[in-house]
Amino acid sequence: MAHDANFICWVNNFTHFVIVLTWFVKFLGDSSLENWEKVMMTYFLVIFAAVSYAIVHLWRVREEAVLLINSTIRIETEFVRRCYPHHVTRYFRIIGVIIMQSQVMLPASVAMLSILRPCMPFLPSSLISQACETWYEKPSANIIVRIGFTVLEGYTAATLVGVVGFIISPGLMYSGEVILLIIDQIERNIKGIRCCPSLREYRLVQILGQLRNNVWKDGAMSSFVGGVILAESVALYVLFNSFAKIIPRVVILIFLIVAMDMFIVILTLFKVLARPLATSCALLRTVKNVKMSKYMRTFVRSCPPSKLRNGNGKYLDKMSSLIVWQTCVDLLITLLLNCLAD
Numbered sequence: 001m002a003h004d005a006n007f008i009c010w011v012n013n014f015t016h017f018v019i020v021l022t023w024f025v026k027f028l029g030d031s032s033l034e035n036w037e038k039v040m041m042t043y044f045l046v047i048f049a050a051v052s053y054a055i056v057h058l059w060r061v062r063e064e065a066v067l068l069i070n071s072t073i074r075i076e077t078e079f080v081r082r083c084y085p086h087h088v089t090r091y092f093r094i095i096g097v098i099i100m101q102s103q104v105m106l107p108a109s110v111a112m113l114s115i116l117r118p119c120m121p122f123l124p125s126s127l128i129s130q131a132c133e134t135w136y137e138k139p140s141a142n143i144i145v146r147i148g149f150t151v152l153e154g155y156t157a158a159t160l161v162g163v164v165g166f167i168i169s170p171g172l173m174y175s176g177e178v179i180l181l182i183i184d185q186i187e188r189n190i191k192g193i194r195c196c197p198s199l200r201e202y203r204l205v206q207i208l209g210q211l212r213n214n215v216w217k218d219g220a221m222s223s224f225v226g227g228v229i230l231a232e233s234v235a236l237y238v239l240f241n242s243f244a245k246i247i248p249r250v251v252i253l254i255f256l257i258v259a260m261d262m263f264i265v266i267l268t269l270f271k272v273l274a275r276p277l278a279t280s281c282a283l284l285r286t287v288k289n290v291k292m293s294k295y296m297r298t299f300v301r302s303c304p305p306s307k308l309r310n311g312n313g314k315y316l317d318k319m320s321s322l323i324v325w326q327t328c329v330d331l332l333i334t335l336l337l338n339c340l341a342d
Contacts, residue, residue, distance in 0.1 A: 009159045010055045016156060017048035020122050036241040039335060040251075043234040044122040047160070050227045054163050057220050065171065068211040072175045075204055079181055091268050092173060099165040102261055106161055109257065111154035113250040115146065120251075123153060167224060168265070172273060172308075175212045179205050179276040179306055183283050190290060202303050205280060209306040221310050228262055229324060233331040235259035240336065266328070270321040276306040277317055 020041060027033060058065060114123055182205050216224070235258040242252050287300050307315040 006055060006059055009163075010052060010059075012152075012156055013048050013052045013055065013159065016122065017045065017052055020045045020048060023122070034245065035338065036238060036245055036247070039234060040238060041122065043230065046230055047227070050223060051160055051163050053223065054167065054220075057218070058163075058166075061215050061217070061220075064211065064214045068175055068208070068215050069170055071211060072178045072208060075208070076178045076181065079178075079185060089177065091272055092177060094264070095168060095173060095268060095272075098261055098264055099161070099169060102257060103158065103161045103165065105257055106254065107154040107157040109250060109254045110157040111150045113248070113254065114150045114153040116250055117248050118146070118149065120248075123149070168269060171215065172212070173269070175208050176273055176276050176308075179208050180279060182208075183276070183279045187283060187286070190286065202283075205276070205306050206303070209276070209308070213307075213309050216309070221308070225310065225324060228265060229327050229331065231258055232262035232266060232328045233335065235262065236328070236332050237335045240332075266321060266325050270316060270324055271318070273308055274316045274318050274320055276308070277315065280305040 023041060024045065113120060117123075182201060186202060235255040238247065238255045239252065239259060241247065284300065284303060284305065292300075309315050310320075
């Protein structure tokens with residue numbers, strides 16, 4: 001059953017990718033198109049392609065993903081039982097609220113767009129209807145057909161948010177939170193607080209870190225970072241253009257939601273994902289100054305910091321959030337300058 005749902009989800013997103021690609025083949029050379037329209041269509045082309053790739057990748061690493069999540073749950077449950085109840089951090093709740101909010105607002109906005117602007121070229125209704133001469137036409141169609149397209153587009157937006165939400169929350173943040181829990185418990189042990197794990201359990205940090213890197217291998221993490229940069233830059237570009245261009249309000253609403261979500265993701269998520277590296281480095285530096293046996297000192301030297309790899313030998317650190325935001329701003333400026341040049 002789950003296999004069928006994944007396949008239907010992939011087919012739906014890939015079909016939308018083909019629809020947008022068909023539009024490019026037909027209209028890319030049309031001089032009447034405005035620059036923001038081309039940028040917006042490029043955005044949807046990349047987004048549908050990225051989500052289709054994400055679904056395939058998650059299917060490829062499904063065993064590793066299940067092992068990561070199950071191991072994380074088991075380790076957290078054991079540590080909470082042995083030590084002290086672990087509270088849910090504020091930023092974890094914030095990200096969860098954003099995902100749930102987007103799961104409602106974005107599908108509703110896209111469904112509304114399907115009703116009010118059915119000739120938008122990334123919607124399937126624009127290819128079927130013969131009356132779509134411009135993006136702003138309102139062709140008359142059977143009410144059942146329009147309801148069907150509305151449900152389809154709402155489902156498509158929901159799958160987009162669902163895939164991204166899975167990547168962010170259980171796929172990336174949860175394992176990082178448990179890594180931080182283990183490190184915190186080890187620090188409590190070093191300070192002499194009873195009922196806490198020994199330094200040897202730092203191996204659990206390494207195991208979870210390696211499992212997480214196994215899930216986000218083959219450029220998956222780099223693709224995710226690139227998708228966030230593209231989503232934020234294009235959303236801001238469309239919003240800036242809305243002051244000087246006539247852009248449908250529903251389109252502005254969609255990109256406003258995307259811009260706000262990605263802004264919080266950049267400022268919050270990438271900092272959170274870099275925390276295990278900073279805290280593990282601090283722990284290892286602290287341990288080096290503690291009196292211990294020769295065996296334990298050798299063990300500490302064999303323990304590397306917890307790193308989330310980002311491809312090409314790079315990894316996320318405390319500067320990653322700033323670098324991602326700077327890249328978004330640079331891309332936004334480039335798009336705006338190209339718009340002025342046209």
